[in-house]
Amino acid sequence: MCDAAGGADIPPWLVRMASMPPRSLDELRDELLAHGGCGFEPCETATQIVPGEGDETAQVMLVGEAPGRSEDEQGRPFVGRAGRLLDEVLVEAGLDRERVYITNVVKARPPGNRDPKAPEVAHWMPWLEAELAFVQPRLVVPLGRHALAHFATGITITAAHGRPITERGRTLFPLYHPAAALRSTALRQTMFEDARALRAAVAAL
Numbered sequence: 076m077c078d079a080a081g082g083a084d085i086p087p088w089l090v091r092m093a094s095m096p097p098r099s100l101d102e103l104r105d106e107l108l109a110h111g112g113c114g115f116e117p118c119e120t121a122t123q124i125v126p127g128e129g130d131e132t133a134q135v136m137l138v139g140e141a142p143g144r145s146e147d148e149q150g151r152p153f154v155g156r157a158g159r160l161l162d163e164v165l166v167e168a169g170l171d172r173e174r175v176y177i178t179n180v181v182k183a184r185p186p187g188n189r190d191p192k193a194p195e196v197a198h199w200m201p202w203l204e205a206e207l208a209f210v211q212p213r214l215v216v217p218l219g220r221h222a223l224a225h226f227a228t229g230i231t232i233t234a235a236h237g238r239p240i241t242e243r244g245r246t247l248f249p250l251y252h253p254a255a256a257l258r259s260t261a262l263r264q265t266m267f268e269d270a271r272a273l274r275a276a277v278a279a280l
């Protein structure tokens with residue numbers, strides 16, 4: 076059978092997802108850890124797949140772009156420099172990392188930390204949607220433009236950050252990506268202001 080990246084046949088992972096959808100987040104995680112053979116470059120070159128983690132009943136779900144080097148090494152989302160900044164932002168927002176759910180749009184590190192390509196994002200969409208369906212968060216926090224693009228079209232992160240918006244029945248509270256805030260003092264300051272606004276939005280849930 077042809078692979079998903081290049082062929083017209085229905086890829087095996089999609090057949091499995093459709094015919095035997097995971098019944099729990101644990102099953103989803105096992106499936107992710109066994110993922111391979113799809114032909115997409117990040118899935119072939121990553122050290123390991125990085126599933127989401129956190130509270131399965133979280134009210135707030137944070138969604139990043141894709142694992143970086145540290146996440147690829149450790150198999151956990153947001154554990155590198157950007158993750159440490161995210162931890163500070165969570166504290167500012169009054170959120171305990173153990174009480175939220177954190178995942179990425181793309182679950183395998185793109186080589187050289189390049190941006191994920193549109194077909195790679197599309198490839199991972201069923202897993203992200205499955206995570207959303209299991210956790211059923213009341214508030215989704217897309218981190219940066221790539222994550223925002225999954226949830227909302229026609230709005231930039233510059234326009235959308237720091238306030239709740241409703242898209243396709245979901246309440247979103249977009250934030251800048253912590254890696255961007257690491258590169259800019261001004262963005263870092265904005266991110267902490269947004270975190271305080273997030274605290275208010277969570278309190279109002």
Ligand code: URA
Binds near residue numbers: 142152154
């Ligand atoms: N950047 C992301 O978007 N996700 C991670 O898990 C780490 C860095």
